[in-house]
Amino acid sequence: xxxxxxxxxxxxxxxxxxxxxxxxxxxxxxxxxxxxxxxxxxxxxxxxxxxxxxxxxxxxxxxxxxxxxxxxxxxxxxxxxxxxxxxxxxxxxxxxxxxxxxxxxxxxxxxxxxxxxxxxxxxxxxxxxxxxxxxxxxxxxxxxxxxxxxxxxxxxxxxxxxxxxxxxxxxxxxxxxxxxxxxxxxxxxxxxxxxxxxxxxxxxxxxxxxxxxxxxxxxxxxxxxxxxxxxxxxxxxxxxxxxxxxxxxxxxxxxxxxxxxxxxxxxxxxxxxxxxxxxxxxxxxxxxxx
Amino acid sequence: xxxxxxxxxxxxxxxxxxxxxxxxxxxxxxxxxxxxxxxxxxxxxxxxxxxxxxxxxxxxxxxxxxxxxxxxxxxxxxxxxxxxxxxxxxxxxxxxxxxxxxxxxxxxxxxxxxxxxxxxxxxxxxxxxxxxxxxxxxxxxxxxxxxxxxxxxxxxxxxxxxxxxxxxxxxxxxxxxxxxxxxxxxxxxxxxxxxxxxxxxxxxxxxxxxxxxxxxxxxxxxxxxxxxxxxxxxxxxxxxxxxxxxxxxxxxxxxxxxxxxxxxxxxxxxxxxxxxxxxxxxxxxxxxxxxxxxxxxxxx
Numbered sequence: 001x002x003x004x005x006x007x008x009x010x011x012x013x014x015x016x017x018x019x020x021x022x023x024x025x026x027x028x029x030x031x032x033x034x035x036x037x038x039x040x041x042x043x044x045x046x047x048x049x050x051x052x053x054x055x056x057x058x059x060x061x062x063x064x065x066x067x068x069x070x071x072x073x074x075x076x077x078x079x080x081x082x083x084x085x086x087x088x089x090x091x092x093x094x095x096x097x098x099x100x101x102x103x104x105x106x107x108x109x110x111x112x113x114x115x116x117x118x119x120x121x122x123x124x125x126x127x128x129x130x131x132x133x134x135x136x137x138x139x140x141x142x143x144x145x146x147x148x149x150x151x152x153x154x155x156x157x158x159x160x161x162x163x164x165x166x167x168x169x170x171x172x173x174x175x176x177x178x179x180x181x182x183x184x185x186x187x188x189x190x191x192x193x194x195x196x197x198x199x200x201x202x203x204x205x206x207x208x209x210x211x212x213x214x215x216x217x218x219x220x221x222x223x224x225x226x227x228x229x230x231x232x233x234x235x236x237x238x239x240x241x242x243x244x245x246x247x248x249x250x251x252x253x254x255x256x257x258x259x260x261x262x263x264x265x266x267x268x269x270x271x272x273x274x275x276x277x278x279x280x281x282x283x284x285x286x287x288x289x290x
Numbered sequence: 291x292x293x294x295x296x297x298x299x300x301x302x303x304x305x306x307x308x309x310x311x312x313x314x315x316x317x318x319x320x321x322x323x324x325x326x327x328x329x330x331x332x333x334x335x336x337x338x339x340x341x342x343x344x345x346x347x348x349x350x351x352x353x354x355x356x357x358x359x360x361x362x363x364x365x366x367x368x369x370x371x372x373x374x375x376x377x378x379x380x381x382x383x384x385x386x387x388x389x390x391x392x393x394x395x396x397x398x399x400x401x402x403x404x405x406x407x408x409x410x411x412x413x414x415x416x417x418x419x420x421x422x423x424x425x426x427x428x429x430x431x432x433x434x435x436x437x438x439x440x441x442x443x444x445x446x447x448x449x450x451x452x453x454x455x456x457x458x459x460x461x462x463x464x465x466x467x468x469x470x471x472x473x474x475x476x477x478x479x480x481x482x483x484x485x486x487x488x489x490x491x492x493x494x495x496x497x498x499x500x501x502x503x504x505x506x507x508x509x510x511x512x513x514x515x516x517x518x519x520x521x522x523x524x525x526x527x528x529x530x531x532x533x534x535x536x537x538x539x540x541x542x543x544x545x546x547x548x549x550x551x552x553x554x555x556x557x558x559x560x561x562x563x564x565x566x567x568x569x570x571x572x573x574x575x576x577x578x579x580x581x582x583x584x585x586x587x588x589x590x
Binding site: 011012014015018019021022025026028029030031032033035036039047048051102103105106108109110113115116118121124125128130131132133134135136137138139140141142143158159160161162164167193197218221222223224225229240243244247254257258261264265268269272273276 | 305307308309310311312314315316317318319321322323325326327329330333386389390392393394395401403404405406407408410411412413414415418419420421422423428430433434463467520524526527531534545546549550553554559560562563566567569570573574577
């Protein structure tokens with residue numbers, strides 16, 4: 001007994017340096033977020049005179065009255081950042097929904113159907129997975145131009161409607177989550193193939209759907225180079241492009257730039273907090289199998 | 291496998307169904323992947339001005355590229371960044387994952403969440419944040435370093451003269467937690483019985499790490515190294531935003547940034563495509579290298 005106790009006590013003692021290191025790393029990770037949030041609520045004079053919040057004789061030694069939401073007001077009135085925010089939401093939601101639906105359908109077909117040509121399609125998926133994006137930048141732009149899709153959302157959304165890595169992930173998920181017997185009995189009962197897909201297959205793929213919606217939403221939200229190349233009209237710009245232009249407009253008005261950045265990243269951080277378990281499970285599901 | 295019952299089951303599925311479900315993938319891959327890929331081969335042998343005006347020049351793009359000092363500079367910067375990723379970022383990620391994997395640790399999910407948070411932030415936004423944080427006198431990084439070490443120069447010119455270290459630091463903040471997720475998942479799959487057996491046999495912590503943990507997590511390590519190399523060689527947006535361009539004297543120019551500049555500022559989509567193929571060649575080499583490495587590991 002005593003031996004056991006001292007063992008667990010020793011284990012606890014050993015955890016102290018672990019907690020210390022983890023806490024230091026966590027602080028280093030969080031400090032930029034805190035710094036940015038503070039900067040977003042300061043005017044330009046306070047940005048330069050205080051590192052985080054302006055000091056004074058208020059609560060916690062901080063002069064709370066000097067904080068301001070002027071930066072945010074100006075972003076939404078002078079700059080119609082609200083418009084860019086809506087653009088980002090629209091682009092990201094539509095891209096995520098389409099990509100998830102088409103990937104789920106394709107992955108399910110590859111996992112649960114035997115048909116001539118399946119091996120070829122599977123190889124196509126694997127080839128598409130390894131083609132580096134930058135290789136397609138120049139010819140992709142030329143194609144979008146020839147299709148007349150420059151400066152349209154279609155030019156951004158259509159190429160990503162059924163991404164290969166989505167097909168791949170959903171194929172893995174469908175192989176594990178959907179029993180053959182279930183499909184078979186549904187067919188015997190006379191259910192149509194589309195009905196089977198929407199009412200039986202999609203619900204069984206739910207965990208992967210959550211993860212993949214999140215992955216594609218984030219990917220589109222954070223995509224900069226796509227809209228930068230394809231869009232030309234400022235009223236179509238999503239946040240990534242619009243925020244980068246703040247630097248040209250408000251070169252040294254750092255509070256404006258940081259409040260714009262905060263507005264851009266807060267929604268995705270909130271979304272992640274809601275869905276994080278599914279997201280991380282989906283992220284690692286392909287990797288740890290091997 | 292091929293029992294009559296099973297064969298009959300497959301025959302009962304209408305053959306058009308899988309093709310219907312795969313149609314979006316097949317159409318987009320034909321239009322937005324296969325076609326541009328063919329075009330990219332053709333483009334790499336042309337000199338273009340914008341999407342319309344072109345001229346055939348054969349392999350001239352490639353021969354010019356090999357003697358192009360800016361391309362070599364971009365390659366050098368990219369290699370420096372990749373080394374920073376593999377030799378600095380990944381060991382730190384593995385270290386964090388091992389700390390988080392300590393038995394009896396409380397708050398694992400909480401720490402994991404914090405470390406992962408930066409990788410949710412888009413590269414544009416990270417670039418803007420760090421551009422301000424690396425400012426000479428007012429940036430948080432110099433202020434903090436000067437407060438911690440009085441001898442540190444508060445005017446340290448990160449974005450003027452130390453561009454690559456600045457880039458590697460920003461990427462460190464961004465990706466350490468992301469890679470950690472993979473390492474942590476791998477460590478959690480190391481069988482506890484193996485560790486206990488090794489401990490009973492008198493293996494110390496280092497021996498257990500070297501002879502039990504490392505072989506078990508090797509497939510994931512090689513996968514993460516490959517991902518890291520592929521990502522590093524495609525680095526573009528982070529330096530592009532952080533430096534608002536290629537940086538002083540092109541000190542932050544990367545391969546993909548050069549491709550972008552050639553294609554979309556100089557408007558030569560042909561030369562950009564040639565750069566794209568050089569990049570694809572390098573990435574293919576890494577992927578092949580990883581496969582050979584894993585084959586060797588398996589043979590051991």
